[in-house]
Amino acid sequence: MRLAFILSEIGSGLRRNLSMVVSVILVTFVSLTFVGAAGMLQMQINQMKGYWYDKVQVAIFLCSEGSTAPGCASGPVTPEQQQGLNALLESPAVAQYINDFQFESKDEAYKHFKDQFSNSPIVDSVTPDQLPASFRINMKDPEKYQIISETFSSQPGVETVIDQRQLLERLFSVMNGASLVAVGIAGVMIVCAILLIATTIRLSAFSRRRETGIMRLVGASKTVIQLPFILEGVIAAVIGAALASGTLWAVAHFFLGDYMSRQYPDTAFISSGQTLILVPALLILGGSLAGISSLLTLRRYLRV
């Protein structure tokens, strides 16, 4: 009975204050969309880093079937060439610059490729044969990349030596900057949302002061008097959070999944499924913001 009563109070409160409630929904929607966008950018960065990014700096790709690099004129790398490279990496002249190195076979390369590009249609058209085997090197000092490059580029059986960080670092710094901007805008919008929720609750408490006055006099508990107001704000904010979640999912699904991954098939994009882990975070954030701000407002404007 009490629950039904509280629910009907919430309903009448939402109806009476409809325009304010809509503005609360929109402001939380926009602010949480920015929060979620920052989260998505970070997820995208992780996705692009792939298996090796945080572990090594330099990759020595070995010649495979159909390599066109000048070092690969004699065809795919032979086991002897591979052993020679291994020995060279272990030789004191080179070993002083590196922490350690690992060999990635074609099959391992295929496995890591599949993990990184699991969201992309390209994964179905690639076979282990097409991927080069490689040595992955963890440098003591990433700046010494040049030494490794000079030593190995001319070795037989080496297709190319790549500093992965150099390729991606600039892109990542742009994306990190973008997510900082998104967090900044989200912060301002969240302040807006909190103030707007506070104002809405105040108006709502004022327009229902007759009811709350009577409730007080007949001995209604604090919970029964305050809960409808708090839930009113929380419901509006949660609707806003749900809209934000839907928007982020749609961006991941339609923009990244359909459009961008067709435009840039060699880039790994996050899937729409991955954005779903943001949903509970956004809902909790929205709900708790509204709950706390309406509770604080009620303490000032609703005597119980």
Added chain:
Amino acid sequence: MIRFENVTKVYDQKARPALDSINLEIDRGEFAFLVGASGSGKSTFLRLVLKEDRATSGAVYVAGQNVAKISSWRVPRLRRGIGVVFQDFRLLPQKNVFANVAFAMQVIGKSRSVIRDTVPEVLKTVGLEGKEHRMPHELSGGEQQRVAIARAVVNRPGILLADEPTGNLDPTTSMGIMGVLDKINQNGTTVVMATHDDDIVNEMRKRVVELRNGVVIRDEAKALYTSMIPVVGQSRRLKDASGREAPDGGLPGNGAEGEAQR
């Protein structure tokens, strides 16, 4: 049922106290009129009983409990034992008669079936049978006040406080309301009624407590509005003062206004 021990209430340090060392006891089942000019302390008395305000000094006991010792989360329970009726009825305009009375039960979590049984019964007590579905604006002032009384007593409080319940009503209607209050009192509820209405007080012949400037100047059983001991001139003056605004200003924060505003 209600006991005031040396109760003083000061709103403003510079002004005289609203209540000044009041000692008063109202027994269970009693019917007491609280009379006096505006600003004499009647509303402050009622607010202290409800714990709307805290006494500056002294102790207020309601149903055996020292009100000052009731923690804030238990105040609702205190108020469930007290019904209140005001001069301006305070009905919810968008709810019909039944819903207005039921509201008082809904907010303290009474079940739907209990509400369905109790509300018509109470409406019968106050003489509003068959008007369950009327809206407040369709009712006369007297009928609206009956709804307000029904709402105040629907949870069977031990005490009913009435703050000038007949202030907006004509004498005939007022007598009808008094009949209702008397009936409720007959059922065992303690009734304390603050009023200016001398006709009613003279008609009812109940206990009369007269306040002036925050002091009890008369406490008589089966009394009249003005003192039976004739003090010529003074009673005349008192009567005049009750008709107009008191020259020394009304109560700050009168209980009749000032709900959820702060």
